[in-house]
Amino acid sequence: MTVNLLDLDLDGLAVFCESLGEKRYRATQLFRWIHQKGATDFDQMTDLAKSLRDKLPSSACIEASKVVSRHDSADGTIKWLFDVGAGDVIETVFIPESDRATLCISSQAGCAVGCRFCSTGHQGFSRNLTTAEIVAQLWFAEHTLRREFKRDERIISNVVMMGMGEPLQNYSQLLPALRTMLDDHGYGLSRRRVTVSTSGVVPMMDRLAQDCAVALAVSLHAPSDALRDDLVPLNKKYPIDELLQACARYQLAAPRDFITFEYCMLEGVNDTPEHARQLIALMQKHAPNGLSCKFNLIPFNPFPASGLKRSGMAAVTAFAKVLLDSGVVTTVRKTRGDDIDAACGQLAGDIQDRTGAKKRMASQRQGMLSGIKVVVAEGMGL
Ligand code: SAH
Numbered sequence: 001m002t003v004n005l006l007d008l009d010l011d012g013l014a015v016f017c018e019s020l021g022e023k024r025y026r027a028t029q030l031f032r033w034i035h036q037k038g039a040t041d042f043d044q045m046t047d048l049a050k051s052l053r054d055k056l057p058s059s060a061c062i063e064a065s066k067v068v069s070r071h072d073s074a075d076g077t078i079k080w081l082f083d084v085g086a087g088d089v090i091e092t093v094f095i096p097e098s099d100r101a102t103l104c105i106s107s108q109a110g111c112a113v114g115c116r117f118c119s120t121g122h123q124g125f126s127r128n129l130t131t132a133e134i135v136a137q138l139w140f141a142e143h144t145l146r147r148e149f150k151r152d153e154r155i156i157s158n159v160v161m162m163g164m165g166e167p168l169q170n171y172s173q174l175l176p177a178l179r180t181m182l183d184d185h186g187y188g189l190s191r192r193r194v195t196v197s198t199s200g201v202v203p204m205m206d207r208l209a210q211d212c213a214v215a216l217a218v219s220l221h222a223p224s225d226a227l228r229d230d231l232v233p234l235n236k237k238y239p240i241d242e243l244l245q246a247c248a249r250y251q252l253a254a255p256r257d258f259i260t261f262e263y264c265m266l267e268g269v270n271d272t273p274e275h276a277r278q279l280i281a282l283m284q285k286h287a288p289n290g291l292s293c294k295f296n297l298i299p300f301n302p303f304p305a306s307g308l309k310r311s312g313m314a315a316v317t318a319f320a321k322v323l324l325d326s327g328v329v330t331t332v333r334k335t336r337g338d339d340i341d342a343a344c345g346q347l348a349g350d351i352q353d354r355t356g357a358k359k360r361m362a363s364q365r366q367g368m369l370s371g372i373k374v375v376v377a378e379g380m381g382l
């Protein structure tokens with residue numbers, strides 16, 4: 001059987017090398033060729049022991065998913081759609097800024113959580129991505145852009161697991177991917193520059209704290225269980241108090257500023273000053289456990305099937321003011337606007353014609369990711 005080496009973190013690669021009768025340390029060289037140099041051809045790996053180079057072609061490959069389409073926005077944002085087989089499409093977004101360049105990565109084809117305001121949630125769950133499919137998004141983007149920008153040094157400085165899917169419902173495949181991102185012989189990203197975004201899979205937050213405590217974005221979206229049950233159905237399993245206790249535990253394993261709460265602003269649903277006051281009460285209730293927090297308010301990116309609307313700027317500002325006045329660090333993510341929306345429309349048409357219904361569903365998510373892009377790119381303190 002051929003092993004896709006993108007599936008393996010450095011430890012996994014060492015075990016694989018041993019299985020070929022090679023010394024474990026050879027794995028480090030091989031890992032660097034794959035992730036730091038973007039090599040796909042074992043013959044390129046000139047300093048690798050000849051014995052290993054001879055064995056690799058029959059037992060291993062280095063393969064990314066196929067690109068279905070690419071869209072370049074005027075502001076430098078790039079969106080790729082990848083075909084992961086059986087009609088499933090995932091997407092990856094590159095967001096350049098003056099002081100960093102972020103890659104937004106998908107963890108699943110579809111999502112089983114089914115949040116009301118999320119087009120991926122409406123699409124339903126198809127399957128978990130493999131480690132290779134997760135890592136390949138970074139591997140492909142990094143080395144494609146290095147070639148295009150004619151740069152030898154690292155381009156992508158931050159990774160956010162904010163694409164399609166709930167990363168903590170695909171933990172076993174996520175963990176080696178995170179380790180490869182952090183590994184000095186891989187992408188060498190610090191824990192602060194890799195963010196896992198979760199709708200609140202409590203037991204897996206505890207696992208992540210122990211295994212690989214990277215930055216965490218917690219998608220809260222509501223100050224009460226009644227409302228959150230409706231917006232994020234996973235809340236029925238892991239209600240807000242349990243979620244916030246898990247956050248406090250997470251902060252014992254990671255620096256205190258590693259957690260951000262995401263709050264998608266939905267007109268007339270969760271965006272009144274009263275909701276903001278309820279949030280403060282909630283945070284104060286958990287403060288004795290040591291919870292420290294900051295909030296990111298995300299203007300909802302509408303899509304037709306949701307029946308929801310984006311909060312107006314006045315509502316967002318009033319909401320943020322309540323939080324800020326009680327000392328909660330709050331940022332608002334500002335949409336970059338029409339350029340991207342227009343682009344998303346074009347992309348949807350393009351894909352629709354060529355590849356059919358399921359891919360059309362994925363492309364709707366482009367709208368949502370435009371929102372996320374903005375979140376990452378233009379977090380703006382009020
Ligand atoms: N499943 C994970 C990560 C992917 S979603 C999670 O839910 O956290 C990444 C972020 O996008 C989440 O904070 C989610 O709430 C937000 N999001 C989803 N749909 C959105 C929309 N239509 N507009 C704005 N943000 C949205």
Ligand code: SF4
Nearest residue numbers: 111113114115118121
């Ligand atoms: Fe899944 Fe996150 Fe979308 Fe909810 S917001 S449906 S958890 S991808």
